[in-house]
Amino acid sequence: MEKLHFIKEAKHSAHSIVWQFVIQGILLILLGVLVVMYPQLLILFFAFTFILIGIGSLWAAVRIRRFTKKFDVFFDLFG
Structure with a gap:
């Protein structure tokens, strides 16, 4: 019975990954279309990305x- 539970969990995980890739793909295509239409978005995207990476580095x-x-x-005691 444990094997069946594992198979169900693996199937659920595979479906979750597939949907994650589908949503990610759609969002990236939409982002690409928006960048083609409005090139300034690319500049803003990278600026915000660099700011978030900088904040994350400082936090870490x-x-x-x-x-x-x-x-x-x-x-100091044992070194």
Whole structure:
């Protein structure tokens, strides 16, 4: 009975992935058409992408710094 449950889960996962690709494909085609019609959108898209990547990098740096700060005391004692 466990195998049947696994097969159902695998089938559900495959269907989810297929729908994700379909939606992603449609959105990318629409984005491509909009960029052809309005080239300024491409500039805005990359600008927002760079801003989000920059914010994400700063956020990750802060999180890593906070995490490593907790171990500074440990390394001072046993380092």
